Amino acid sequence: MSSLALKNLNEIKAKGLKSLYPEKTKIAVGMSTCGRASGAEEVIEAIQSEAASLGLDIIVTPNGCMGLCQKEPLVDLIRPGWPRVVYQQMDVKKAKEIVAALKENKIIAKYILCKIGEETHLLENALHRYNLNGLPENMEKVPPYKEVPFFGKQQKRVLQGCGNINPDKIEEYIAAGGYTALGKALGELDPQGVIDEVTRSSLRGRGGAGFPTGRKWSFCREAPGEPKYVICNADEGDPGAYMDRSILEGSPHQVIEGMVIGAYAIGAAHGVMYVRAEYPLAIEKLTRALDQARELGLLGKNILGSGFDFDIAIERGSGAFVCGEETALIASIEGTTGEPRQRPPFPAQKGLWGKPTNINNVKTWATIPLIVTRGADWFSEIGTEKSKGTMIFSMVGKVKMNGLVEVPMGMTLRELVFEVGGGVPDKRAFKAIQTGGPSGGCIPDSLMDLPVDYDKLAAVGSIIGSGGMVVMDETSCMVNVAKYFLAFTKDESCGKCTPCREGTRRMLEILTDITEGRGREGDIEILEDMGTTIVDSALCALGGTAPNPVLTTIRYFREEYEEHIKNKRCPAGACKGLFELWIDPDKCIGCGQCLSNCPSSAVSGEKKNAHTLDTGKCIQCGICREICPTNAVRVK
Amino acid sequence: MNSNDQQNNKKPIGAVAVVGAGIGGIQASLDLANSGFKVYLVEEEPTIGGRMAQLDKTFPTNDCSMCIISPKLVECGGHPNIENITCSDLIDLKGKPGHFTVSIKRRARSVDESLCTGCGECTNQCLVRNRAYLDVQMIEPTLGEDEKMAVDEILERHKENRSPLIPVLQDINGRFNYLPPPILSYVSFKLNISLAHILRVATFYAFFSLEPRGKHMVSVCMGTACHVRGGERLLEKLEDELGIKSGQTTEDKKYSLEMVRCIGCCALSPVIRVDERVYSRVRYNTVMDTLMKY
Numbered sequence: 001m002s003s004l005a006l007k008n009l010n011e012i013k014a015k016g017l018k019s020l021y022p023e024k025t026k027i028a029v030g031m032s033t034c035g036r037a038s039g040a041e042e043v044i045e046a047i048q049s050e051a052a053s054l055g056l057d058i059i060v061t062p063n064g065c066m067g068l069c070q071k072e073p074l075v076d077l078i079r080p081g082w083p084r085v086v087y088q089q090m091d092v093k094k095a096k097e098i099v100a101a102l103k104e105n106k107i108i109a110k111y112i113l114c115k116i117g118e119e120t121h122l123l124e125n126a127l128h129r130y131n132l133n134g135l136p137e138n139m140e141k142v143p144p145y146k147e148v149p150f151f152g153k154q155q156k157r158v159l160q161g162c163g164n165i166n167p168d169k170i171e172e173y174i175a176a177g178g179y180t181a182l183g184k185a186l187g188e189l190d191p192q193g194v195i196d197e198v199t200r201s202s203l204r205g206r207g208g209a210g211f212p213t214g215r216k217w218s219f220c221r222e223a224p225g226e227p228k229y230v231i232c233n234a235d236e237g238d239p240g241a242y243m244d245r246s247i248l249e250g251s252p253h254q255v256i257e258g259m260v261i262g263a264y265a266i267g268a269a270h271g272v273m274y275v276r277a278e279y280p281l282a283i284e285k286l287t288r289a290l291d292q293a294r295e296l297g298l299l300g301k302n303i304l305g306s307g308f309d310f311d312i313a314i315e316r317g318s319g320a321f322v323c324g325e326e327t328a329l330i331a332s333i334e335g336t337t338g339e340p341r342q343r344p345p346f347p348a349q350k351g352l353w354g355k356p357t358n359i360n361n362v363k364t365w366a367t368i369p370l371i372v373t374r375g376a377d378w379f380s381e382i383g384t385e386k387s388k389g390t391m392i393f394s395m396v397g398k399v400k401m402n403g404l405v406e407v408p409m410g411m412t413l414r415e416l417v418f419e420v421g422g423g424v425p426d427k428r429a430f431k432a433i434q435t436g437g438p439s440g441g442c443i444p445d446s447l448m449d450l451p452v453d454y455d456k457l458a459a460v461g462s463i464i465g466s467g468g469m470v471v472m473d474e475t476s477c478m479v480n481v482a483k484y485f486l487a488f489t490k491d492e493s494c495g496k497c498t499p500c501r502e503g504t505r506r507m508l509e510i511l512t513d514i515t516e517g518r519g520r521e522g523d524i525e526i527l528e529d530m531g532t533t534i535v536d537s538a539l540c541a542l543g544g545t546a547p548n549p550v551l552t553t554i555r556y557f558r559e560e561y562e563e564h565i566k567n568k569r570c571p572a573g574a575c576k577g578l579f580e581l582w583i584d585p586d587k588c589i590g591c592g593q594c595l596s597n598c599p600s601s602a603v604s605g606e607k608k609n610a611h612t613l614d615t616g617k618c619i620q621c622g623i624c625r626e627i628c629p630t631n632a633v634r635v636k
Numbered sequence: 637m638n639s640n641d642q643q644n645n646k647k648p649i650g651a652v653a654v655v656g657a658g659i660g661g662i663q664a665s666l667d668l669a670n671s672g673f674k675v676y677l678v679e680e681e682p683t684i685g686g687r688m689a690q691l692d693k694t695f696p697t698n699d700c701s702m703c704i705i706s707p708k709l710v711e712c713g714g715h716p717n718i719e720n721i722t723c724s725d726l727i728d729l730k731g732k733p734g735h736f737t738v739s740i741k742r743r744a745r746s747v748d749e750s751l752c753t754g755c756g757e758c759t760n761q762c763l764v765r766n767r768a769y770l771d772v773q774m775i776e777p778t779l780g781e782d783e784k785m786a787v788d789e790i791l792e793r794h795k796e797n798r799s800p801l802i803p804v805l806q807d808i809n810g811r812f813n814y815l816p817p818p819i820l821s822y823v824s825f826k827l828n829i830s831l832a833h834i835l836r837v838a839t840f841y842a843f844f845s846l847e848p849r850g851k852h853m854v855s856v857c858m859g860t861a862c863h864v865r866g867g868e869r870l871l872e873k874l875e876d877e878l879g880i881k882s883g884q885t886t887e888d889k890k891y892s893l894e895m896v897r898c899i900g901c902c903a904l905s906p907v908i909r910v911d912e913r914v915y916s917r918v919r920y921n922t923v924m925d926t927l928m929k930y
Contacts, residue, residue: 037901037914069903239859242900277806277843278899280912316806318841321897335799336833337840353798394902396861402903434860468902470860484863488897494840495698597921621869623920 005297005304009174009183012296016175020165021078021128024059025102027051028076029090030163031062032249033281039091040073046092047075050099058102064250066163067404068150071113074163077102081134085142088113109138116145122160123177123373150401153420155382157390158366159243159406162250167285170292173253179298181369185261186306194265194372195221201376202388207233207324207361208436208465209541210387210454216358219348221266223356228268231352231359232259232312234275234282235329237321238437239488241468243392243404244362248275248282251366252289256312258365260299261372263310266358271312274329277319286314321438321492325540326351326359328494339496340540361466363392383409387453397434397470400425407452414448417471427631428473431572432556436465438485438492439545441552442478461552463545475625477574478557479564483511485549493543500543503534507550515575519565524554573635576620580636583624585610587632594624594633648734653678655726658686659705662712669717677712678740679722685709692836777821786811787819791826801829801837805844814845842897850885850892852930854878854910859898861905870906870923871895877924891927 029035029044048060066074071088075095078084085107087098094111101108118129146152165172173179185194199214220228232255236244247255259271275283290312293299301309315333322328323338330352332338351357367389371379380388387409393416396402400422407416413433417423424430432442441462443450450456457464472481490504507530510523531547531554538544554561563569570578583594583603588610595603595611602618605611613624613633625633650673654665657679665675677684688694689709691701712718721740728739747758779787790807794800804823809815815838824831838844856862856871871882874893878886885892901907904916908923915926 033899033914034901034904034916037904037907037916069901072904236900237897239863239898240861240902242898242902245900278896316803317843318802318806319843319897320841332802333799335801335837337837396902396905397864402861404903437860468860470864470902472864476864481864484860488858492897495693498700498703501698599920621920622866623869626866 006183008296009179009304012171013174016169016171016173019169020172020175022059023080024057025077025079026059026061027099028061028063028078028166030065030072030074030076032065032246033279034065034069034246035072035074036281038072038089042092043073043075043090043095046095047099050096054099054103056099056103058099061166062168064162064165064167065246065404067154067156067159067246067406068113068401069404070400070402074113076163077107078130081131082107082136082139083130083132084116084119086113086116086145087111105136107136107138107142109141112142114145114148114151115139115142119164120160121175121177122157123369124180125374126177149422150403150405150420153407153411153415154405155390155408156406157370158254158363158392159247159250159404161254162246165251167250167252168288170253170289170296173251177373178253178369179257181372182257182260182298183304185264185372186304186308189372191221191265191267194261197376198265198368198371201371201379202386203364203367203371203379204387204454205361206363206367206391206466208439208463210464213360213364216348216360217262217266219346220268220356220358223349225350225355227270227355228266229352229355229357230259230263230266230268230271231326231329231333231357232271232273232362232365233324233326233329233359234273234279234362235317235324236276236279236362236466237324237492238439238466238468240396240434240437240470241394241466243394243467245276245279245282246404247362247366248279249285252282252285253293254366254369255362256286256289256293256299258368259312260303260310261368262358262360262365264308268358269310271310272315272333272352273312274315274317274323274333276317283314283316290314320494321488322494322540322542325542328540329359330357337494339494340542342539363467384451384453384456386455391452391464391467393467393469395421395469395471398424398428398473398476399471409453410451412449412451413443416452416469417448421471424471424473426473426629428475430471431474431476432472432478434470434472434481434549435468436463436545436548437468438488439463439541439548440465440468441548442472442481442556443552444556447556461548461555463548475572475574475622477515477570477572478553478560479511479515479570480572480574482550482553483508483515486511486546489542489546493546497537497539497543499534499537500539500546503530503538504543504546506530507534507547511550514561514564515570515578517564517568517575517578519561519568521565523565524558524561528554571635573620573622573625579620580615581613581618581620581622581625581633582615582636583611583613584632584634587630589630589632591629593627593629597623597627599623650674651676653736653738656686657681657684657712657720657722659688659708661686662705662708665718666708666712666715669715673717675715675718676738677718677720678724678726678738679720680725682723682745684712684720684722776825777818779818779822783816783819784822787822787826791823800827801834802841805834805838809844813849814847816848817846848885848889850889852891852911852927854891854893854908854927855896855899856882856893857897857899857901857905857907857909858895859900859902859905861902862898862907865905866920867906869920870908870918873920873923874908874927890930 073090075087075090195217203213204210320338323332325340328338328340347357383389390406392406434442486508490508493500495501531551534547573579590608600619602614652673653676654661655678657677665677669675688701688705694701724740724742727741730737794803882895907916
């Protein structure tokens with residue numbers, strides 16, 4: 001790296017630090033898609049207008065997502081002399097209140113999620129301590145970051161930038177240690193040295209299959225053919241997983257830096273980011289980030305004066321789940337239908353335009369800068385024997401704290417759901433956790449003490465996948481869930497190979513029959529038989545894993561299938577026509593919520609007295625069950 | 637041409653000529669040949685097979701067309717009762733049912749059929765093999781002036797792209813809200829990509845629509861988290877209230893309704909998206925109020 005480039009970077013870093021920790025008060029609003037969906041745009045406007053009308057001289061900026069989507073919109077307050085304060089669930093009214101309180105040098109403790117006294121910039125192992133010499137009253141009552149259960153057990157590495165920096169400003173990423181890894185790779189290591197470090201870290205592909213990244217890179221490096229390509233797979237199609245979106249929206253430079261390092265190691269001259277069409281905000285952030293990186297000479301010709309040329313183009317997806325499969329993704333970039341092809345030859349030998357191509361997931365690329373700056377040993381000091389480092393999960397569904405969590409590999413599912421996630425809300429019973437999206441399986445309560453890593457989850461019939469985790473409680477019917485996933489894979493099957501195209505369709509027909517009361521003896525066996533045949537014979541991973549949700553639910557919840565088939569009854573109360581609801585008079589407190597929300601006027605009763613439900617009028621929509629505060633609406 | 641004539645005293649001849657060796661002709665020839673008739677299968681093209689071999693899938697079962705036709709091609713090619721007369725034209729037909737005389741003119745193939753193995757190497761090596769395509773005069777489809785300008789601008793934007801088709805379709809879909817067929821013909825002409833390929837791509841990806849859509853796009857998320865928290869119920873409600881099914885547009889062209897596979901807002905489920913704006917934790921009873929804002 002030339003000394004001029006280094007000097008430039010250091011200047012930008014100084015500017016970035018001023019922007020991260022300014023001398024004035026700064027308010028940062030979480031403006032990722034989840035923040036916006038909860039009203040962050042109105043909140044940031046309210047803060048700006050209130051500050052203007054009160055004559056406050058403060059900086060208002062957007063930030064990425066901290067991961068606790070449940071409590072969005074989150075608003076960060078960074079004021080000299082105070083710890084960083086995180087306000088939760090803001091709306092226009094509350095936002096105005098906190099700005100008004102600032103004028104009097106106060107905080108509003110009841111709206112605060114936590115305070116942060118210091119934060120580490122992992123990319124260069126630098127600690128930033130907030131100056132705490134002017135604490136306002138009530139600050140001691142606010143819990144510190146690490147005491148919030150949701151954050152306490154997490155170990156944020158890849159996600160460390162998200163929510164802490166403004167994704168629109170490259171200088172803030174550089175201030176937090178960004179692009180030092182690139183400087184180190186280009187300046188101190190040769191390409192083989194980078195690959196060796198990644199291999200030594202035992203990083204496995206975070207897209208789900210878990211193939212060792214270092215080995216994949218060296219295959220591509222050694223493959224004959226020029227030019228070589230690197231691709232970032234941001235076609236995050238698994239329903240229930242959204243960490244890739246969050247990283248792209250919250251810290252896009254981390255992914256870009258990872259790709260440049262990877263391209264240098266592999267010897268690639270072109271990069272492509274394939275991003276889902278459903279993520280317009282991520283595309284916007286990425287486009288801006290790429291322009292900024294080009295402007296600073298971190299992309300393009302002669303990167304950082306090292307003589308290495310590399311650039312990245314963005315390709316938008318067009319709404320096909322199968323394009324997350326690498327060969328289908330390549331076909332889609334080449335301008336045709338996204339149908340997978342037979343492997344080998346693997347993309348490392350013949351990929352995009354027939355040239356050696358390396359494809360990694362967003363999370364894998366975002367991990368690379370950490371490994372390069374901090375070293376393989378630091379990376380692999382946590383995790384299990386065969387799965388090192390941390391894993392990001394999106395924990396959603398029937399769990400108290402919905403959001404993105406990053407935990408060391410090997411944490412048990414129970415810790416994840418009940419400690420980090422706070423357990424199941426509304427006093428309901430936990431039933432299963434679904435991991436790995438439509439390719440994964442449902443894991444029952446009895447296996448919840450399983451430490452999570454690639455191999456342990458595979459051993460129980462599921463996969464870690466891209467990290468989606470959907471928690472299900474007693475109101476989720478496992479047959480219905482299996483049907484849901486099969487409907488998904490049937491729709492998304494590209495139709496190229498028969499086992500997947502026809503098999504998923506027929507399995508869905510059988511499942512639909514079961515959930516509508518037309519199940520027959522022997523159906524379970526047919527499902528198992530067809531499922532295992534599809535696993536054996538489908539062309540690509542989409543088809544080969546499509547039956548997993550069915551096979552695992554049969555394996556762990558067979559009695560639920562039998563109940564549907566033999567007694568035409570859905571014990572969870574999810575399959576219409578196969579259950580009846582009633583209100584338990586001992587539990588009902590007569591709050592009237594079910595009565596006022598029932599779309600078919602099936603509930604009657606006086607306030608403060610137990611209500612009754614007329615099963616003749618009931619359309620089994622389940623709304624009363626969902627809103628009942630005491631869980632008094634039960635399945636007969 | 638049925639050779640079964642009961643009114644004629646002469647004994648009908650047990651041979652049939654089938655004209656046209658498409659899938660229909662092949663199937664007819666096989667059925668007849670298997671029932672014991674001698675079949676003369678006449679085809680103007682140099683090969684049997686016709687259109688079906690060029691199709692991807694068949695209606696309505698979506699079966700793979702090659703899988704259906706290729707065993708029949710093999711059988712027809714080698715059947716002892718079938719004589720394939722390809723590269724030939726029917727000149728004349730005389731006589732009555734049971735006693736036809738058919739005149740066939742065989743065009744010069746310039747290849748000894750008894751020696752040719754159909755390896756295809758000569759086609760690959762032939763220097764003038766694309767002449768036929770070059771001779772076809774492509775006529776530029778006409779578009780309205782505004783449309784033409786918009787499409788030309790989109791085409792210009794992606795001209796550096798090695799595979800411009802999908803980005804071009806995305807931009808057209810974004811600009812016109814769907815893919816109007818005349819514009820697709822125009823794109824086909826300009827990019828020199830066959831319309832069949834364009835339609836194949838356009839119908840493969842969920843993002844494209846070949847029918848005009850409403851002013852506002854209402855997408856109901858059907859991700860897993862939304863599924864367990866009542867997303868389907870929202871869709872049912874919207875279908876009832878708007879009087880349309882998912883994938884359709886209201887009569888006044890105001891709303892189009894569609895299912896979308898995960899917007900990535902799983903923590904705030906159930907969610908719907910109206911145009912670009914995402915609404916979180918949508919309630920069954922108030923979902924219509926959200927729409928009424930538009």
